[in-house]
Amino acid sequence: MVKLAIDIMGGDHAPLEIIKGVDIALERFPDLEFTLYGDAGIIKERLKAAERVKVVHAPEKIDMGEKDPISAVRRNRETSLVKAFQSVRDGETAGAVTAGPTQGVVAAAHLIVRRIKGMKRTALCPNLPDLDGKTRLLLDVGANLELRSEHILQLAQYATIYLRETRDIDRPLVGLMNVGTEPGKGRELENEAYALLSANPLVNFHGNVEGKEILSTPCDILITDGYTGNMIMKAFEGTVRAVGGFFKTEIKKSFASKIGYLFMKGVFNKFKKKFSADEIGGATLFGVDGVIVKAHGSSDGYAFSNAIAQARRTVLGNVIEKMKKVIAEEGIGLE
Amino acid sequence: MVKLAIDIMGGDHAPLEIIKGVDIALERFPDLEFTLYGDAGIIKERLKAAERVKVVHAPEKIDMGEKDPISAVRRNRETSLVKAFQSVRDGETAGAVTAGPTQGVVAAAHLIVRRIKGMKRTALCPNLPDLDGKTRLLLDVGANLELRSEHILQLAQYATIYLRETRDIDRPLVGLMNVGTEPGKGRELENEAYALLSANPLVNFHGNVEGKEILSTPCDILITDGYTGNMIMKAFEGTVRAVGGFFKTEIKKSFASKIGYLFMKGVFNKFKKKFSADEIGGATLFGVDGVIVKAHGSSDGYAFSNAIAQARRTVLGNVIEKMKKVIAEEGIGLE
Numbered sequence: 001m002v003k004l005a006i007d008i009m010g011g012d013h014a015p016l017e018i019i020k021g022v023d024i025a026l027e028r029f030p031d032l033e034f035t036l037y038g039d040a041g042i043i044k045e046r047l048k049a050a051e052r053v054k055v056v057h058a059p060e061k062i063d064m065g066e067k068d069p070i071s072a073v074r075r076n077r078e079t080s081l082v083k084a085f086q087s088v089r090d091g092e093t094a095g096a097v098t099a100g101p102t103q104g105v106v107a108a109a110h111l112i113v114r115r116i117k118g119m120k121r122t123a124l125c126p127n128l129p130d131l132d133g134k135t136r137l138l139l140d141v142g143a144n145l146e147l148r149s150e151h152i153l154q155l156a157q158y159a160t161i162y163l164r165e166t167r168d169i170d171r172p173l174v175g176l177m178n179v180g181t182e183p184g185k186g187r188e189l190e191n192e193a194y195a196l197l198s199a200n201p202l203v204n205f206h207g208n209v210e211g212k213e214i215l216s217t218p219c220d221i222l223i224t225d226g227y228t229g230n231m232i233m234k235a236f237e238g239t240v241r242a243v244g245g246f247f248k249t250e251i252k253k254s255f256a257s258k259i260g261y262l263f264m265k266g267v268f269n270k271f272k273k274k275f276s277a278d279e280i281g282g283a284t285l286f287g288v289d290g291v292i293v294k295a296h297g298s299s300d301g302y303a304f305s306n307a308i309a310q311a312r313r314t315v316l317g318n319v320i321e322k323m324k325k326v327i328a329e330e331g332i333g334l335e
Numbered sequence: 336m337v338k339l340a341i342d343i344m345g346g347d348h349a350p351l352e353i354i355k356g357v358d359i360a361l362e363r364f365p366d367l368e369f370t371l372y373g374d375a376g377i378i379k380e381r382l383k384a385a386e387r388v389k390v391v392h393a394p395e396k397i398d399m400g401e402k403d404p405i406s407a408v409r410r411n412r413e414t415s416l417v418k419a420f421q422s423v424r425d426g427e428t429a430g431a432v433t434a435g436p437t438q439g440v441v442a443a444a445h446l447i448v449r450r451i452k453g454m455k456r457t458a459l460c461p462n463l464p465d466l467d468g469k470t471r472l473l474l475d476v477g478a479n480l481e482l483r484s485e486h487i488l489q490l491a492q493y494a495t496i497y498l499r500e501t502r503d504i505d506r507p508l509v510g511l512m513n514v515g516t517e518p519g520k521g522r523e524l525e526n527e528a529y530a531l532l533s534a535n536p537l538v539n540f541h542g543n544v545e546g547k548e549i550l551s552t553p554c555d556i557l558i559t560d561g562y563t564g565n566m567i568m569k570a571f572e573g574t575v576r577a578v579g580g581f582f583k584t585e586i587k588k589s590f591a592s593k594i595g596y597l598f599m600k601g602v603f604n605k606f607k608k609k610f611s612a613d614e615i616g617g618a619t620l621f622g623v624d625g626v627i628v629k630a631h632g633s634s635d636g637y638a639f640s641n642a643i644a645q646a647r648r649t650v651l652g653n654v655i656e657k658m659k660k661v662i663a664e665e666g667i668g669l670e
Contacts, residue, residue, distance in 0.1 A: 179477060211565065211572070212570070215573055233512070239578075241551070247606070253598070255610060256601075260595040263592060264592045267586060274581065275578065276368075
C-alpha cells in the first residue's frame with residue numbers, strides 16, 4: 001500500500017474539492033491509503049469513502065492570500081499543512097499532497113520534511129502543457145532563486161531518475177535553458193552547468209535550449225535557476241492570458257466571428273484547458289526526503305486526484321531511494 | 336533634416352525589401368535624408384526615390400546565418416553594417432537602421448559607435464505587442480546578460496527619457512521584473528535595483544512586476560537583465576507559436592471548426608499579426624552614442640520603414656543629448 005498524507009485545508013476550493021479529490025483517488029487506485037489532515041467534522045460529513053482513510057483533526061490553515069506564508073509555517077505548527085508534512089517526516093506516510101500556497105509549501109518542506117542528505121538544493125518542478133503529446137518538466141520554478149552549476153547537475157540527476165521511474169522514459173533528454181543554442185552561450189552559470197551536464201554519465205544531455213523552444217523542444221527536462229524558471233513559467237501564463245483576452249475581445253466585435261465562435265467552441269474550450277496554468281500547476285518538490293506534490297491552488301477534485309496520482313507514482317518508483325544511491329555513489333553529498 | 340544611415344544588405348529579405356522600406360520612409364517623412372550602404376548597382380536599379388538619398392557602394396554583408404557575427408564584425412570592416420555605423424561615429428549621420436543579425440549589430444555598435452560617455456551599459460529594447468493599445472518597452476533583452484543595479488537604474492533613466500521624448504508620455508511608469516510584487520522579493524540584484532529605482536527623482540517607479548503581467552501591467556517600461564529579458568521575450572514567442580500550432584491542428588480536425596475558421600479568418604489573421612515576433616522585433620539599442628535601431632530580421636518594406644520612423648523620432652527627440660545631461664548632472668559617469 002502507498003500511504004499518503006493529504007492537506008485537506010489548502011487550496012482555493014478547500015476543503016470540499018480536496019475531499020472530492022480524495023474520493024476520486026481512492027476509486028482510481030486501490031493501493032492508496034490516506035491520512036487526511038483537516039476539519040474532521042467536514043471531512044466526516046463529506047467524504048464518501050469509509051475505508052483506507054484515517055482522519056486527523058487539524059482545522060487550522062494557512063490562508064491562500066497569506067502575505068508571508070513562510071512565517072505562517074514557522075508561527076503555527078498546528079496547521080493542516082504542517083501536520084501533514086510532520087507525518088511524512090515521522091515516516092507515517094511516504095508523501096504528502098497539498099494545494100496550499102506555494103511558498104508556504106516550499107518552506108514547510110524545508111523546515112519539516114528536510115532535504116535528502118547530500119542533496120544541496122531543492123527544486124519546484126511543474127509539467128509544461130503537453131501540446132504535442134510530450135510531457136516536459138521545467139525546473140526550478142522558484143524553490144531557489146539562485147543555483148550554482150553543481151546544484152543544476154544534481155537536480156538534473158534527480159529529474160532524470162524521476163522521469164525514468166515514474167514515466168518509463170528510459171533516458172530522459174535534459175536541456176539547459178539559455179539565450180542561444182551554441183555551447184559557450186549564456187552566463188558563467190550556464191557555461192559551468194553545460195560542462196557538468198555534458199560530462200555526467202547519468203544525464204542524457206541535449207545541450208542549450210532557447211526560451212522559444214519550451215513547448216517544442218525534444219527535451220523531457222528543462223533546467224534553469226528558480227528566478228529564470230519563474231519568469232519563463234509566468235511569461236507563458238501571461239501570454240496565454242493575453243491571447244485568451246484577445247480572442248474574447250475580437251470575437252465580440254463582429255457578427256461573423258460570433259458565428260464562427262459557435263462552430264469552434266470546442267476548439268476554444270480545449271485551448272483554455274490545454275494552456276491553463278491550472279492544468280500545469282501541479283508541481284513536485286524535488287530533493288526533500290519525502291514525496292511532496294503541490295497541486296495548483298485552484299484545483300478541483302479531479303485535478304487534485306491527479307496530483308495524488310503523481311505522488312503515488314513517485315512513491316512506487318522509489319525515486320528518493322534511487323537518488324540517495326546516486327548521491328552515495330558519487331560522493332556528492334560530501335561537501 | 337534628419338540624416339540616417341541605412342544598412343541595405345542586412346535582413347532576410349535584403350536588399351529588395353530594405354530598398355522598398357527606404358522609399359516608403361522617404362514618402363512618409365519629408366524631413367528624412369539617407370545615406371544607403373549596400374550594393375550600389377541594385378540600389379540604383381530598384382530605388383524609386385531620386386532625392387534626399389546618397390549611395391555608398393558596400394556590397395559585403397554579414398550573413399544572417401553567421402554563427403559568430405561578433406567576429407564577423409571584427410574581421411571585416413567593409414560590410415554595409417560596419418560602414419553605416421562608421422558614418423554615425425563620424426557624425427555624418429545621426430543614426431543607423433539595420434535588419435542585420437542582432438549580435439552583430441550589438442557588437443558593431445559597441446566597437447564602432449561606442450557607448451555614451453558615462454553610460455555604463457547598453458540595452459536592447461523592443462516593444463512588447465500593444466494588445467490593449469498600450470506600448471510597453473522591455474529591456475534589456477540581450478545586449479548584456481548580466482547587469483548590476485546601478486546599470487538597471489541608468490538604463491531606466493534612459494528608457495524614461497526615450498519614452499518621454501519619442502512618445503509624449505510625460506512620466507513613463509517603470510516596473511522591475513521580479514518573481515513577486517512585494518518589495519523584498521527576488522535576488523540581491525532586484526532588491527538593490529528596487530531601492531535605487533524608488534529613490535531616483537527621474538524614474539517614476541511602480542514597483543515589481545511578475546512575468547504574468549508583461550502584457551497587462553500599467554507600466555510603460557519593464558526592466559531586467561539581458562538574460563532574463565531574453566528568456567521572457569522568447570518564452571512569449573514560443574508560447575505564441577505553440578498557440579498558433581494548436582489552433583492550426585485543431586481546426587483541421589473537424590468540419591465544424593473549419594467552417595468556424597472561415598467566419599473567423601479575420602480574427603486569426605489579426606492574432607498572427609498582433610502577436611508576431613516580427614511585429615515586435617524592432618528594437619532600439621539604448622546607451623550608444625548614436626541612434627541605432629535594429630529592425631527584425633524578417634522585416635518587409637513596411638516594417639523596415641517603421642524601424643526608420645522609430646530612429647527618426649529618437650533623433651528628433653534629442654534623446655542622447657538629454658541622457659548626456661542627466662549623466663553630467665548626476666555625476667554617474669564618474670566611475
